Amino acid sequence: MVAFKTDSHMFFLFGFLKSEMENVGKKEVKAFKTYPNALFQLRDEQIELLVKNGDLSEVK
Numbered sequence: 001m002v003a004f005k006t007d008s009h010m011f012f013l014f015g016f017l018k019s020e021m022e023n024v025g026k027k028e029v030k031a032f033k034t035y036p037n038a039l040f041q042l043r044d045e046q047i048e049l050l051v052k053n054g055d056l057s058e059v060k
Contacts, residue, residue, distance in 0.1 A: 003036035009047065011039050012059065 003011040013032050014024070024032075042050070050056040 003039060008040060011036070011056075 003013055013035055014028070016024075047056065051058050
């Protein structure tokens with residue numbers, strides 16, 4: 001699952017192997033729907049701090 005907003009950041013929220021998990025549950029989907037709003041409100045400086053602290057990981 002990814003959160004993407006044009007002209008903004010892209011956040012990888014969750015991934016899984018189909019061999020390990022059949023599907024994402026309703027609770028997880030509900031939780032994942034709340035994350036993008038919070039993530040897209042972060043300023044670049046806040047994102048950099050979260051990456052520095054290990055709370056987010058940057059994929060290049």
